[in-house]
Amino acid sequence: MKILVTGGAGYIGTHTCVELLEAGHEVIVIDNLYNANEQALHNVELITGKKLQFYNGDIADETVLQRIFEEHTIDCCIHFAGLKAVGESVVKPLEYYDNNISGTLCLMRVMGKYQVKNMIFSSSAAVYGNPAFVPITEECPKGICTNPYGWTKSMIEQILMDIYRADPSWNILLLRYFNPIGAHKSGMIGENPNGIPNNLMPYITQVAAGMRDHLGIFGNDYDTPDGTCIRDYIHVMDLARGHVKALEKIQKKDGLAIYNLGTGTGCSVLDVVRNFEQATGVKIAYTFEPRRAGDIAACYCDPSKAERELGWKAECDILEMCADAWKWQQSHPNGFADVQ
Ligand code: NAD
Numbered sequence: 001m002k003i004l005v006t007g008g009a010g011y012i013g014t015h016t017c018v019e020l021l022e023a024g025h026e027v028i029v030i031d032n033l034y035n036a037n038e039q040a041l042h043n044v045e046l047i048t049g050k051k052l053q054f055y056n057g058d059i060a061d062e063t064v065l066q067r068i069f070e071e072h073t074i075d076c077c078i079h080f081a082g083l084k085a086v087g088e089s090v091v092k093p094l095e096y097y098d099n100n101i102s103g104t105l106c107l108m109r110v111m112g113k114y115q116v117k118n119m120i121f122s123s124s125a126a127v128y129g130n131p132a133f134v135p136i137t138e139e140c141p142k143g144i145c146t147n148p149y150g151w152t153k154s155m156i157e158q159i160l161m162d163i164y165r166a167d168p169s170w171n172i173l174l175l176r177y178f179n180p181i182g183a184h185k186s187g188m189i190g191e192n193p194n195g196i197p198n199n200l201m202p203y204i205t206q207v208a209a210g211m212r213d214h215l216g217i218f219g220n221d222y223d224t225p226d227g228t229c230i231r232d233y234i235h236v237m238d239l240a241r242g243h244v245k246a247l248e249k250i251q252k253k254d255g256l257a258i259y260n261l262g263t264g265t266g267c268s269v270l271d272v273v274r275n276f277e278q279a280t281g282v283k284i285a286y287t288f289e290p291r292r293a294g295d296i297a298a299c300y301c302d303p304s305k306a307e308r309e310l311g312w313k314a315e316c317d318i319l320e321m322c323a324d325a326w327k328w329q330q331s332h333p334n335g336f337a338d339v340q
Pocket residue numbers: 006007008009010011012013030031032033034035036057058059060079080081082083084099103122123124125177178179180
């Protein structure tokens with residue numbers, strides 16, 4: 001199939017491009033490089049030995065989207081493009097609503113115009129808010145999001161559902177990711193945060209590399225076995241493979257569906273630290289800090305619907321996730337600014 005990957009130069013996008021190319025798909029990427037480096041796409045080509053086509057553009061720019069749809073017969077869009085920094089979204093809500101929602105509306109309009117009605121959307125466990133129950137199934141009601149970023153995901157899901165209800169010839173998959181970490185085995189692509197990382201794994205790898213003094217663990221008084229928060233960490237390559245499986249599903253043309261993409265295993269912050277130390281032999285200094293606003297005690301999924309209906313299951317364990325994240329960090333301490 002010929003796939004338009006929006007935000008394809010980013011963290012999850014590049015790993016998915018690798019899997020798509022290796023599965024024999026043709027890949028067209030649109031990315032405005034707001035949070036990415038074109039070198040990442042060159043590395044995707046080096047890893048796979050295959051070419052992709054890149055458009056440096058914004059999904060809110062109808063002209064560039066129309067050019068893409070004129071120049072290619074797209075079969076499906078995998079839509080990663082968006083702003084994703086939770087804390088920043090609280091400070092800059094307008095930018096987040098505008099970029100994520102207006103961008104998606106523009107994309108859907110142009111897709112509809114060119115009769116390309118197959119859409120795979122990057123949603124998030126954030127739409128469950130403080131989940132009504134764990135493990136979270138897709139039947140769990142959506143909740144109150146704790147930040148504008150989460151609301152953009154929740155609102156875009158609603159918009160896509162309404163578009164589907166109005167026109168059931170669309171095929172739409174809403175993929176709710178849990179906590180993607182790790183990197184491609186080659187160490188040639190990985191997560192490349194700007195400035196001080198907000199997320200746990202890049203913070204840990206930077207402590208391990210000596211770039212930061214110690215990890216601050218946000219809260220050790222949660223109602224969990226060791227008092228630290230529990231999340232469902234998933235290897236980014238497993239997540240990437242989930243998109244290839246989602247494409248197989250979309251070819252069956254059975255409308256709209258929602259899938260949780262996680263491992264189903266909850267890991268506490270301290271579990272992650274210990275597993276990182278075991279996988280790499282590097283000790284992580286940490287202190288306990290106050291809780292971070294908006295964090296919830298436990299968030300992990302029941303991924304059995306994806307296994308049943310997509311034939312997909314996460315394969316990698318937390319040790320492998322830590323080892324691969326460390327390999328990327330060591331080979332690219334300054335992200336894609338480093339020479340290969
Ligand atoms: P990322 O920031 O690495 O990738 C997003 C890409 O989109 C970037 O390359 C950025 O330059 C691009 N982009 C942003 N706005 C754009 C626009 N208007 N036009 C064109 N390109 C634009 O993020 P990621 O971690 O790869 O996440 C990909 C998607 O998955 C996002 O939608 C994110 O919200 C979602 N998601 C991520 C996580 C996570 O923990 N990483 C969890 C759940 C959901």
